[in-house]
Amino acid sequence: MSTERKTLINYIVEMAEDEANALARKMLDNGYDPLELLSHCREAMDIVGSRYEQGEYFLPELMMAGEMLNDISGIAKPLIQHAGGEEKKKSLGTIVLGTVYGDLHDIGKNIVTFMLEINGYEVIDLGIDVPIAEFISAIEEHEPQVVALSGFLTLAFDSMKETVEAITAAGLRNKVKIMIGGGQVDEAIMFHTGADAFGLNALTAVSLCKGWMGEEATT
Ligand code: B12
Incomplete structure (x- = not known):
């Protein structure tokens, strides 16, 4: 699990979009906690952000990182909903x-x-x-x-x-x-x-x- 985490973070940081999507899908298919997976994406975003601050990355990389995160959260979200059980009908507020x-x-x-x-x-x-x-x-x-x-x-x-x-x-x-x-x-x-x-x-x-x-x- 920890190797997958590192590999996923690495794919996102290195802008390997297809590989990151495929690995995220595979991890979730194998029962990986979707919220934990999203927290790995956050770690990756912090690395992308600091590379941007250091002048190693530029706006296109920020944009690409944003797209990757959007794609991965799109895959993870339905599974969070599932884990949350039946949707409540009445609004709580x-x-x-x-x-x-x-x-x-x-x-x-x-x-x-x-x-x-x-x-x-x-x-x-x-x-x-x-x-x-x-x-x-x-x-x-x-x-x-x-x-x-x-x-x-x-x-x-x-x-x-x-x-x-x-x-x-x-x-x-x-x-x-x-x-x-x-x-x-x-x-x-x-x-x-x-x-x-x-x-x-x-x-x-x-x-x-x-x-x-x-x-x-x-x-
Ligand atoms: C992706 C990204 C972009 C994308 C955004 C795409 C999008 N649709 O959102 C794009 C390319 C558009 C972008 C643009 C810019 N960005 Co930008 N971006 C990022 C990056 C890499 C990731 C942000 C992100 O989505 N994180 C992922 C989410 C999931 O993070 P999260 O914090 O875990 O989210 C949780 C909490 O925030 C919380 N939360 C969020 N909202 C709320 C509200 C409430 C009420 C509560 C309780 C909780 C809560 O819940 C979330 C889910 O758990 C960050 C770096 C970073 N480390 O975050 C820089 C970063 C935020 N960007 C930065 C900069 C400088 C810019 C630009 C100015 C660059 C430029 N020269 O144009 C522009 C600004 C445009 C603008 N006017 O807003 C800087 C900001 C520096 C600063 N201190 O002001 C950062 C920190 C990068 C850096 N280290 O320099 N960026």
């Missing part, structure tokens, strides 16, 4: 979610959306580069219990802060819990933005929502 303005990264956000949905929550996914006004009107329209802000760029932290400030200015802050997530977020960034919580992965996003909205359907 509503979450308005999006990647904040200025930021186009959405692979992590899409995994969060998917995990929240299979755990029974209704997710209004506003997409990427979401203007503040769009968050405000979605909150007014859908009356969510939770707002989830995603962002991978350092500049996204200020977009998150401004989005939270605008939610407050619109008189909506005490009606929603706000969680943030994405590559570099931590507690200090949570305080900077004024959010209620942060999460490093999609599982944390789900457990935060369970803590705020419960696991049982409310009427």
Whole structure:
């Protein structure tokens, strides 16, 4: 198993798209945990990211890595759904979610959306580069219990802060819990933005929502 993990990471880092897809498929066919497989992909993304920082890789490699990750999560997602058992019919609550303005990264956000949905929550996914006004009107329209802000760029932290400030200015802050997530977020960034919580992965996003909205359907 550990050899497969290393080989998969290596294929992704070396941009061997076909080999990475084939190995991911084979591992999943053999019963490999899809969430664990996605965490290996994250490790690979960190290596690609640091090669980019060091000037060894450029934008095309970032794009290719993003495509590979999208393909692999496409293969892994249906298996996560299967492992999660029967889909719940009634929504446990509503979450308005999006990647904040200025930021186009959405692979992590899409995994969060998917995990929240299979755990029974209704997710209004506003997409990427979401203007503040769009968050405000979605909150007014859908009356969510939770707002989830995603962002991978350092500049996204200020977009998150401004989005939270605008939610407050619109008189909506005490009606929603706000969680943030994405590559570099931590507690200090949570305080900077004024959010209620942060999460490093999609599982944390789900457990935060369970803590705020419960696991049982409310009427
Ligand atoms: C793929 C990628 C891209 C792709 C994105 C494709 C896409 N559709 O998303 C493309 C090529 C478009 C891209 C573009 C750029 N990128 Co880029 N990219 C990456 C890379 C390699 C991987 C990101 C990723 O998808 N990771 C995989 C996911 C699954 O990661 P994850 O963190 O585990 O996801 C979990 C958490 O984030 C969490 N989560 C996410 N959202 C939320 C929300 C909530 C509420 C919660 C609780 C949790 C949560 O749950 C997720 C699932 O478990 C990272 C490097 C890295 N180490 O991450 C750089 C990186 C983020 N990019 C970077 C840069 C610089 C850029 C560009 C500026 C490059 C350029 N010169 O144009 C542009 C910016 C474009 C823009 N305006 O946004 C830098 C950012 C540096 C910084 N500090 O600002 C990074 C860190 C690379 C680096 N090390 O330099 N990029």
